[in-house]
Amino acid sequence: MAAISAPVVSTKPANAVDPADQIIVPPGSVGIVAPQLIAFDEPLHLSSGQTLPSYELAVETYGTLNAERSNAVLICHALNASHHVAGISASDPKDIGWWDNMVGPGKAVDTDRFFVIGVNNIGSCFGSTGPASINPETGQPWAAAFPMLTVEDWVQAQARLADHFGIHKFAAVMGGSLGGMQALSWAITCPERIAHCIVIASTPRLSAQNIGFNEVARRSIISDPDFHGGNYYAHNTVPRHGLSVARMVGHITYLSDDDMAQKFGRTQRAPADNGEFHYGYDVEFEVESYLRYQGEKFSTYFDANTYLLITRALDYFDPARSHGGDLVRAMQGVAADFLLVSFSTDWRFPPARSREIVRALLKNKRPVTYAEIDAPHGHDAFLLDDVRYHAVIQGYYDRIAAKLGLPERIQTIGVLK
Amino acid sequence: MAAISAPVVSTKPANAVDPADQIIVPPGSVGIVAPQLIAFDEPLHLSSGQTLPSYELAVETYGTLNAERSNAVLICHALNASHHVAGISASDPKDIGWWDNMVGPGKAVDTDRFFVIGVNNIGSCFGSTGPASINPETGQPWAAAFPMLTVEDWVQAQARLADHFGIHKFAAVMGGSLGGMQALSWAITCPERIAHCIVIASTPRLSAQNIGFNEVARRSIISDPDFHGGNYYAHNTVPRHGLSVARMVGHITYLSDDDMAQKFGRTQRAPADNGEFHYGYDVEFEVESYLRYQGEKFSTYFDANTYLLITRALDYFDPARSHGGDLVRAMQGVAADFLLVSFSTDWRFPPARSREIVRALLKNKRPVTYAEIDAPHGHDAFLLDDVRYHAVIQGYYDRIAAKLGLPERIQTIGVLK
Numbered sequence: 001m002a003a004i005s006a007p008v009v010s011t012k013p014a015n016a017v018d019p020a021d022q023i024i025v026p027p028g029s030v031g032i033v034a035p036q037l038i039a040f041d042e043p044l045h046l047s048s049g050q051t052l053p054s055y056e057l058a059v060e061t062y063g064t065l066n067a068e069r070s071n072a073v074l075i076c077h078a079l080n081a082s083h084h085v086a087g088i089s090a091s092d093p094k095d096i097g098w099w100d101n102m103v104g105p106g107k108a109v110d111t112d113r114f115f116v117i118g119v120n121n122i123g124s125c126f127g128s129t130g131p132a133s134i135n136p137e138t139g140q141p142w143a144a145a146f147p148m149l150t151v152e153d154w155v156q157a158q159a160r161l162a163d164h165f166g167i168h169k170f171a172a173v174m175g176g177s178l179g180g181m182q183a184l185s186w187a188i189t190c191p192e193r194i195a196h197c198i199v200i201a202s203t204p205r206l207s208a209q210n211i212g213f214n215e216v217a218r219r220s221i222i223s224d225p226d227f228h229g230g231n232y233y234a235h236n237t238v239p240r241h242g243l244s245v246a247r248m249v250g251h252i253t254y255l256s257d258d259d260m261a262q263k264f265g266r267t268q269r270a271p272a273d274n275g276e277f278h279y280g281y282d283v284e285f286e287v288e289s290y291l292r293y294q295g296e297k298f299s300t301y302f303d304a305n306t307y308l309l310i311t312r313a314l315d316y317f318d319p320a321r322s323h324g325g326d327l328v329r330a331m332q333g334v335a336a337d338f339l340l341v342s343f344s345t346d347w348r349f350p351p352a353r354s355r356e357i358v359r360a361l362l363k364n365k366r367p368v369t370y371a372e373i374d375a376p377h378g379h380d381a382f383l384l385d386d387v388r389y390h391a392v393i394q395g396y397y398d399r400i401a402a403k404l405g406l407p408e409r410i411q412t413i414g415v416l417k
Numbered sequence: 418m419a420a421i422s423a424p425v426v427s428t429k430p431a432n433a434v435d436p437a438d439q440i441i442v443p444p445g446s447v448g449i450v451a452p453q454l455i456a457f458d459e460p461l462h463l464s465s466g467q468t469l470p471s472y473e474l475a476v477e478t479y480g481t482l483n484a485e486r487s488n489a490v491l492i493c494h495a496l497n498a499s500h501h502v503a504g505i506s507a508s509d510p511k512d513i514g515w516w517d518n519m520v521g522p523g524k525a526v527d528t529d530r531f532f533v534i535g536v537n538n539i540g541s542c543f544g545s546t547g548p549a550s551i552n553p554e555t556g557q558p559w560a561a562a563f564p565m566l567t568v569e570d571w572v573q574a575q576a577r578l579a580d581h582f583g584i585h586k587f588a589a590v591m592g593g594s595l596g597g598m599q600a601l602s603w604a605i606t607c608p609e610r611i612a613h614c615i616v617i618a619s620t621p622r623l624s625a626q627n628i629g630f631n632e633v634a635r636r637s638i639i640s641d642p643d644f645h646g647g648n649y650y651a652h653n654t655v656p657r658h659g660l661s662v663a664r665m666v667g668h669i670t671y672l673s674d675d676d677m678a679q680k681f682g683r684t685q686r687a688p689a690d691n692g693e694f695h696y697g698y699d700v701e702f703e704v705e706s707y708l709r710y711q712g713e714k715f716s717t718y719f720d721a722n723t724y725l726l727i728t729r730a731l732d733y734f735d736p737a738r739s740h741g742g743d744l745v746r747a748m749q750g751v752a753a754d755f756l757l758v759s760f761s762t763d764w765r766f767p768p769a770r771s772r773e774i775v776r777a778l779l780k781n782k783r784p785v786t787y788a789e790i791d792a793p794h795g796h797d798a799f800l801l802d803d804v805r806y807h808a809v810i811q812g813y814y815d816r817i818a819a820k821l822g823l824p825e826r827i828q829t830i831g832v833l834k
Binding site for chain 2: 047048049050147148205206207208209211212215216218219220222223224225241242244245248249252255257261263264265266277279280284285286287288291308312315316318
């Protein structure tokens with residue numbers, strides 16, 4: 001069913017210098033990594049009623065699957081991330097994995113003990129089958145015809161990936177934001193296949209405000225004349241302006257008000273000689289420069305159809321919906337232990353949203369650990385290095401390792417040194 | 418210097434039915450109103466260094482100026498409002514003033530006792546001179562050549578309007594949001610001309626997050642191909658898509674998360690027969706429908722250049738800037754008494770921003786009344802009917818009236834019945 005079509009991960013020892021390209025691998029890094037592309041020929045039946053006839057998943061793995069296949073950890077990504085969770089990309093040494101501070105030998109998710117899988121979701125634009133991929137039926141990019149996906153669809157595809165690796169039950173499925181929704185969905189839809197569920201900076205459903213911001217982003221993209229109804233590949237255009245504005249508004253929601261005040265405040269970018277304003281619509285303030293740069297950069301590498309698709313999957317996620325809105329009932333069959341983490345200044349998915357999940361678990365008498373981290377960095381905090389946050393994660397993985405009888409932690413790198 | 422070129426306000430008695438068009442004037446209304454257009458020929462020297470050679474202001478007034486000219490109240494408007502503060506527009510009976518719940522006979526701002534002026538600011542698009550007006554030098558719309566304006570420029574123009582009415586000192590200058598900034602600026606720049614300053618849901622300066630949202634709105638407008646560098650009038654286009662997205666993002670910031678949850682939640686707009694989603698990018702949720710409607714409606718009547726100009730004036734406002742960022746020093750010369758009101762769920766200009774002003778006033782030993790209203794409606798709360806909020810305003814105006822020796826309140830309409 002599944003065929004491996006790309007080289008597996010090549011790792012280098014810590015502190016090694018690659019003789020060819022002089023890449024310095026820092027201690028705690030999983031090393032230099034390259035993705036696998038794994039093809040699945042069995043059709044995937046989707047929540048929408050549509051079917052994806054076949055697909056490929058881009059995957060990276062770190063560490064070694066033990067003989068019992070009990071030490072596997074699946075890391076699920078959020079809107080704009082990928083399978084490249086940790087390490088240094090073989091194709092671009094500047095491309096460090098998006099959760100490299102979390103995953104590696106001796107780190108919170110210790111690749112000396114765990115076999116960690118990063119997977120790019122279907123519909124994304126970093127290697128797995130998505131709207132920019134060729135539709136085998138037409139020989140053209142899927143574009144607007146690519147089927148709509150849900151979190152549950154991604155979990156289904158990830159479960160097949162687990163089968164491919166011969167993993168019946170994950171030691172943990174883990175993710176932040178949209179990644180946390182996937183972890184939660186794993187616990188609900190595949191309860192027998194997940195021992196621990198780690199949900200960070202997430203929510204059991206988007207609020208009206210969350211959906212509102214997503215809709216702003218979508219309108220911005222869709223109303224860009226270069227979008228061409230999603231078929232911009234055929235027109236050789238990219239809806240860059242729309243995608244850029246979408247990213248700018250998204251970016252604001254990832255940061256806290258305080259964090260933006262600290263980072264940018266009202267600092268002027270390049271004031272006139274007398275320190276005055278320029279009185280125009282070019283950049284006056286640092287924050288404008290930063291947001292424009294983030295928007296423009298994003299628009300050069302991210303696929304607009306993927307942005308639409310993933311924001312819609314976020315909107316749709318609501319496991320309680322088929323249980324009359326009752327999250328307690330939705331989680332009745334859950335068998336995993338849970339760790340939930342939220343951040344005090346995250347106004348996108350604030351702590352109250354995580355507490356809803358905690359309460360539903362407690363009502364179902366599930367073991368749950370909950371940490372509310374007082375951190376200034378808003379929603380983005382889940383990606384950042386924070387001693388207390390990483391200590392919580394590390395402590396939880398130490399408990400998982402102890403339960404599984406995995407070897408003791410042999411080194412401690414980074415925040416807990 | 419100033420010539421009146423339109424009829425003055427015509428009011429009708431409460432509960433009167435107009436024989437011609439059957440307009441019912443409810444009790445507490447100032448009645449049927451029409452704007453005056455007042456022309457100013459003296460050039461206005463602006464903060465930017467540019468000069469506006471001449472301009473017109475659209476104005477409505479309610480009540481009667483007393484012989485001492487001591488009972489005048491100036492109401493300053495926010496981003497998308499106008500001189501039409503109260504009453505029923507003579508040209509469109511459905512067009513009720515934006516602060517009609519606040520201003521009228523027997524209301525919190527009692528037009529039986531006070532002479533109330535509503536003025537449309539320069540640069541706006543509701544009758545006063547703005548980017549869509551004809552530049553006398555070219556015979557074409559000003560468009561992108563219209564000079565950039567600041568809150569201080571508006572105050573300067575409003576001061577000339579006061580001169581026109583023979584008003585040396587306002588009993589009160591009052592506004593919410595950007596209107597509150599104008600009131601604050603009056604107290605700082607014209608201390609001898611304002612007895613009371615009423616600043617509602619406002620801030621002494623925009624935060625980086627505030628500027629960020631404004632910049633998103635501006636990028637959305639400017640990158641719309643129909644914007645044509647601001648000269649869309651000549652191209653017979655309107656950057657409707659950009660303006661619509663700008664309004665959508667703005668609108669989200671005016672509402673609280675809780676308010677949106679209450680109003681829309683995750684309610685589906687028109688679910689498929691089985692209650693399911695449609696799995697597409699058309700409207701799925703009520704909140705999307707609402708925001709799209711608000712955006713599209715706005716784009717049919719609001720001028721894009723005005724949106725840019727006013728958001729920029731918001732960004733620039735920072736009276737402490739010329740005092741090394743010290744608001745206490747900036748307010749040293751203030752002679753007015755102050756009322757400040759903020760709303761608990763306003764995350765655009767949260768209570769902490771109002772408290773900065775309160776602290777600066779206290780350090781300057783100015784009399785200040787501050788009310789923090791626990792209201793669910795976010796920033797928009799300043800426009801809404803709320804018993805406690807309106808009671809605070811009414812109580813404060815009663816004190817102003819008592820100090821001025823104005824007649825007793827003769828009727829009490831509305832919230833305090």
